[in-house]
Amino acid sequence: MKILVAVKRVIDYNVQVRVKEDGTGVVTENVKMSTNPPDDNAVEEAVKIKESGKATEIVAVTVGDDKAQETVRKALAVGCDKGIHVKVDGIIEPLAVSKILQKIVDKEKPDLIFMGKQAIDDDCNQTGQMLAALLNWPQATFASKIEVKDKSLEVTREVDEGLETIEVNIPAIVTCDLRLNEPRYASLPNIMKAKKKPIEQINASDLGVDTKQRIEQIKVEEPPKRKAGIKVANVEELVQKLKNEAKVI
Amino acid sequence: MSVLLIAEHNNKEVKPFTFNAITAASQIDQDLHVLVIGNKADEVSKSISQVPNVKKVIHIDNEIYENFLPENFTPVIIKQAENYSHIVCSANTFGKNLMPRVAALLDTSQVSDIIKVISTDTFLRPIYAGNAFATVKSTDQKKCVTIRPTSFDPAATSGGSAEIVKVEPSEATSLTKFIKREEVKSDRPELGTARVVISGGRGMQSGDNFKLITAIADKLNAAIGASRAAVDAGYITNDHQVGQTGKVVVPDLYIAVGISGAIQHLAGMKESKVIVAINKDGEAPIFSVADYGLEADLFEALPQFLEELNKLNTIQK
Numbered sequence: 261m262k263i264l265v266a267v268k269r270v271i272d273y274n275v276q277v278r279v280k281e282d283g284t285g286v287v288t289e290n291v292k293m294s295t296n297p298p299d300d301n302a303v304e305e306a307v308k309i310k311e312s313g314k315a316t317e318i319v320a321v322t323v324g325d326d327k328a329q330e331t332v333r334k335a336l337a338v339g340c341d342k343g344i345h346v347k348v349d350g351i352i353e354p355l356a357v358s359k360i361l362q363k364i365v366d367k368e369k370p371d372l373i374f375m376g377k378q379a380i381d382d383d384c385n386q387t388g389q390m391l392a393a394l395l396n397w398p399q400a401t402f403a404s405k406i407e408v409k410d411k412s413l414e415v416t417r418e419v420d421e422g423l424e425t426i427e428v429n430i431p432a433i434v435t436c437d438l439r440l441n442e443p444r445y446a447s448l449p450n451i452m453k454a455k456k457k458p459i460e461q462i463n464a465s466d467l468g469v470d471t472k473q474r475i476e477q478i479k480v481e482e483p484p485k486r487k488a489g490i491k492v493a494n495v496e497e498l499v500q501k502l503k504n505e506a507k508v509i
Numbered sequence: 510m511s512v513l514l515i516a517e518h519n520n521k522e523v524k525p526f527t528f529n530a531i532t533a534a535s536q537i538d539q540d541l542h543v544l545v546i547g548n549k550a551d552e553v554s555k556s557i558s559q560v561p562n563v564k565k566v567i568h569i570d571n572e573i574y575e576n577f578l579p580e581n582f583t584p585v586i587i588k589q590a591e592n593y594s595h596i597v598c599s600a601n602t603f604g605k606n607l608m609p610r611v612a613a614l615l616d617t618s619q620v621s622d623i624i625k626v627i628s629t630d631t632f633l634r635p636i637y638a639g640n641a642f643a644t645v646k647s648t649d650q651k652k653c654v655t656i657r658p659t660s661f662d663p664a665a666t667s668g669g670s671a672e673i674v675k676v677e678p679s680e681a682t683s684l685t686k687f688i689k690r691e692e693v694k695s696d697r698p699e700l701g702t703a704r705v706v707i708s709g710g711r712g713m714q715s716g717d718n719f720k721l722i723t724a725i726a727d728k729l730n731a732a733i734g735a736s737r738a739a740v741d742a743g744y745i746t747n748d749h750q751v752g753q754t755g756k757v758v759v760p761d762l763y764i765a766v767g768i769s770g771a772i773q774h775l776a777g778m779k780e781s782k783v784i785v786a787i788n789k790d791g792e793a794p795i796f797s798v799a800d801y802g803l804e805a806d807l808f809e810a811l812p813q814f815l816e817e818l819n820k821l822n823t824i825q826k
């Protein structure tokens with residue numbers, strides 16, 4: 261069985277994002293970037309399945325500018341076998357990413373596709389579901405547990421009401437929740453070894469996919485600021501303020 | 510031009526956030542139709558037909574729709590979509606799972622999680638966990654939009670009498686099989702719609718200690734929330750998680766206990782009207798969004814808090 265894992269490079273989750281003064285976006289210069297957190301869970305799950313003997317090959321793919329390759333290199337360092345970097349500059353929307361991934365799937369013919377449930381930059385939560393639609397594959401979104409069976413996966417999904425379990429036929433797409441597993445760190449020897457693993461470079465334009473933006477970003481602004489609050493000295497004062505000033509209890 | 514809203518329900522009742530989504534959808538265009546797909550969901554269609562903003566209800570009923578599988582929902586939505594300029598749905602796990610599958614087949618770039626309708630093609634949406642707001646304009650002919658329900662008031666639920674039109678179902682998928690749903694039943698108000706929310710974080714130290722929070726929640730008729738750290742540590746189930754990838758809540762009063770205030774948690778609660786933070790670390794980022802901060806050991810503060818609440822003659826419910 262072959263697994264394709266999609267990873268995205270985003271501003272690191274610990275960075276306090278700042279909006280550009282001209283309203284065209286957020287500041288990305290000299291800002292720490294890393295792999296989108298739930299994409300790390302997707303990589304980890306694929307590696308675990310390979311370690312259990314149920315998969316034979318893992319391909320890590322990213323779509324983005326030159327530096328996006330770092331996320332593939334990191335995936336290779338924790339156990340993926342081969343990388344693919346589809347190069348595209350500028351903003352690319354989930355619909356275009358899913359069309360690009362569809363082309364990669366045609367070529368690589370994976371049995372399973374894993375990716376994070378949402379990217380923490382645009383917070384779209386679309387790509388996995390869109391790719392599933394384009395391929396006419398089943399989708400198991402927001403997965404917190406995956407059990408590989410003979411010709412299917414049993415997946416526990418995190419939903420608003422609690423948990424839901426579904427069974428999807430292979431081939432299938434799974435989007436991963438942060439609770440799926442604990443991603444490992446790459447060891448130094450494995451980081452060195454990963455440098456020798458192949459990363460195939462493909463230009464998005466060569467795939468015949470229209471990556472033109474369909475959504476115009478008119479402006480990006482700071483959200484309204486909360487006015488500074490106060491510290492109260494003790495519980496008694498807190499309750500009095502809530503009762504008499506805020507009038508919420 | 511008209512708008513088609515996909516209703517979220519449990520085959521018996523309309524989920525409350527559908528009414529918030531109706532408000533947003535009717536701001537896009539007054540000619541709003543609602544699509545109810547379910548199994549023996551006649552009551553759902555009837556309730557929605559009574560919403561004054563709704564002009565027509567389209568009802569598709571079959572046992573294959575019992576568990577809301579997007580693989581089964583998508584074909585019938587695509588068929589209905591022909592007649593509409595906008596397909597909309599609330600941005601909770603139901604809509605997040607479903608809408609992109611529809612959008613891809615309509616070759617539309619979806620606009621996710623809008624918090625304001627600016628015009629029929631332009632919307633405001635949070636990005637980077639709400640640390641920035643983007644004004645975006647969809648240039649697709651047909652638009653797929655998901656709505657953050659807490660950013661819109663619920664529509665009136667009575668007074669209307671829209672016609673209900675029944676439509677034939679499509680083929681069922683064999684790709685996906687529903688196995689089970691583990692719903693956590695509770696007598697408390699729902700987290701998403703509660704007037705008061707009290708949440709615990711890693712500082713609670715154990716699931717057992719959440720009883721301190723429960724006691725106050727009982728007193729204030731509050732819903733119970735949690736940070737991701739508390740859920741990850743196994744103190745409480747995932748349906749309580751508030752944050753970027755959990756639930757977004759906008760109560761009148763949000764009380765954060767033992768929560769440091771990671772960016773991803775703030776994303777889920779910082780629009781609350783009044784925020785209280787109780788934390789022993791005076792430098793915790795949660796204090797930067799709190800209207801009232803109490804720097805204290807929660808194990809002392811919570812019992813005192815309950816005691817003070819007990820002293821009040823009246824408490825708003």
